[in-house]
Amino acid sequence: MNRLKCSLGYTTVQFCSESSGRYLLARLGIHKKAIVTGIPMDMAHRVSKIQNNRYIQLAESWGWIFGVVVKGAAQTVSTLGSGRRAARPSHVPAELEIDFNFSAIDCSNSDIHSAWREMFNKPDIFWTPQNGGHWVVTRAEHIAKVMKTPEIFSSDQIILPKGAKPIKLLPLEARPDEHGPYRAIIAKRLTPKAVMGMREGVRSIAIEIIDGFYARGECEFVEDFAKRFPIAVFLQLVDLPQSDREKLLRWTEAAVRSKRPTHILTSFLHVMNYLEYWIRERRREPGDDLISDIVNAKIDGKPLSHNDIQSMLTVVLFGGLDTVAAILGFTAKFLAENPEHRQQLIDNPSLIPKAIDEILRLHGIVNLSRYVAEDTELGGVLMKKGDMIQVPNGLYGVDDRFISDPLTVDFNRPNSAASHAAFGMGIHRCVGSTLARMEITVFLEEWLSRIPNFQIEPGQSAITVAGQVNGIEKLPLSWSSPH
Template identity: 45%
Template sequence: MKSVPPVPKPDHVPEALVVDFDFIELPGAEDDIQAGYQAYQRGCPDIFWTPQNGGHWVATRAEDIVFMQRNTDVFSNRMVTLPPFPEGTPPSIPLEIDPPRHAQYRRPLMQFLTPGAVKHLEDGVRKVAIDQIEALLPQGGCEFIEDFAKVLPIHVFLDAVDLPREDASMLLPIAEKSVRARSIEDRIEAHREMSGYLLGWVRKRRAEPGDDLLSQIVTIDVDGEMISEDEALSYATLVLFGGLDTVAGMIGLIGKFLAEHPDKCKELVENLDDAKFLKNAIEELIRRHGIANTARVLTQDYDYKGVHFKKGDHILPPNLLAGVDDRVIDDPLTVDFNRKKPVHASFGNGAHACPGAGLARREIAVFLEEWLRRIPEFRVKPGTKPVLETGQVNGIIKLELVWP
């Protein structure tokens, strides 16, 4: 059942550009999310309008997606969710703040997640991965999402913000509800629940800051003054959601791919010690398995490639479609670890490019290195089927694996 009924077509939208596209209930995505999206990319106008999820435009080609991600003057981040939250909802900081002000909020994230800092975090990432894999190995199988894909990033992230690891089991369902709930009300409730959990921690770190990431983001100065408690809470909530869910989704989809493609898994196993090969292979896996969907809102009337946008229009430029665009990538649904340049927009572009991209790549690398050295052969458990789900963050919610 849809939580939001289709809306009427606005007068400025030509009938020829209307497509019934619902990114929450996408045909074909139950088997392959990216292929389900690509069917619309190949069979529809490059830019079309859908009456679903509040009514919004969709950009399907890499050139347009990258342009819109970079051009924040016209395609604003002020409302990134679909259906949009009610008018007057405070912005999620810093995601829904546009440049140049955005840079002041983003600064502590960039400082904490520099390449050097990410390298410093690697030992913790690796220890969590090894401990979890060693515990699973003798069982001969696991439910990969709950038993590994979610465990690695949440433990690493809770360590980075210096919050108790034992809170992971309580926080993960809230993060799931935030990005995959079908109703606006449920998504708002998830934000309230996360804010309720964080409020005490935010107040404590603002009073007695440490050197952890949470302390840094809740005490930043903007325009010469420390941000308000409400802003700090919004910032902390968004960062915690980002750290809990997105990396887990990508690791889950990569695990599914390797379980279903033993030849590719074997190729990785044979090249784990080749740093250059592994780096390119990870980029190719990220290209093929993009997951995030952040919408934009038009700041003005704007004509683009024959399409007339009106101020206030919402548009979805799905990150993952840039990685499966056959105009820029040959045979894009095929994973080729020797592809010379895996082009994608999985972490966004421009001012709002994901500041945690380096950490995400490192977590994926550690997963592949430590898992494949211990479990080089694995497959989907016979009689089961992976459960995939689309939404603001696409992902996989169940994946039963077995190994010898």
């Protein structure tokens, strides 16, 4: 069978026969010899026409998704046993093996962070046979070392169990030498100046949502605000339909908190299939939004590969939807349970920036992982190339070896911004942290001015959940109704 291969810049189309190739080229208004035997003066226009042809793009999408499904299925088969105990490797001392499953932490007392603090009663570094087998670091000293040494503790794999996702996550999983250009594409929409320009629009969203339930005297904070607010902001940033909110939230939450590798994979595939449509749309008609920036970006003069585009959009989607909702939930829970601290912010709103850092210090969100890229030693423990190591960021700010009196909440704590690792550390620090801070600030300003006195509904309690991201599943709040 003869094959006609046409290099089209960002993809390669293979025609299964001469006749089918001639037919498709004719439909596109391009002569075969224009590509195979010569380069006409208007080749750039012709290539652009092919790149923007919806049939070519649809075929590319189908081919890419099919490849991801095949790869994901193979990975899922290899990780199905992750729920069983892995055999302890020979380099792991028996005394450092502890049966710990981060996705099954006991949250029955509605305080997942106190459950995480129980890790301080274990060795500073230990190995668990759960989730494919991996190390866990519990102390600030080691957490900082792992996060700030990407050449040894690589971001090549950040999700447990290893192989549970079918795609590389950029820029989170980029090597140190390639990280900067990918990050820069996203960062230009999230500079302090750009975020400040969004502030009043974000404020309008917060006011509209709060006013929608204020008169009731109650709300289920997670569903009524924590999920609605950041996704409304995010969907404006990327210019996606607000009507897609529910399904996007469902998929992202399952991907970061599910206990089953098959569920994680399926959620990623849902997200990527959804994004395929918008990749084609933004190629056809770019707009003034973050998705268009990514889809049409170039690094060193070359367009991003389809895989890189999907990878970056997936990261943006997960970061914009789930993480901020979790932070908002824990912030509201803390203030509902601590009226004296709430009153401090009402009396002195200028404390809000430091209060945010103090609340973040006590309520870490992300429990991502790293891949040991070479044999190394950490805290006197030998680790081998290929090992996985989990880094619970929330433990950094409550380690009594690192910070004095860590469980005391002090909105005037000196150097509060450096007291936690909620947004990560090193080159992979969260690119959206400025936007997240602004959203939390606006929430506090508008909520406390309207609902200064609120509590967890008597007789009910918050429900917290564990996973790659700590979160709140339910937070019933009540206050005196104005009517």
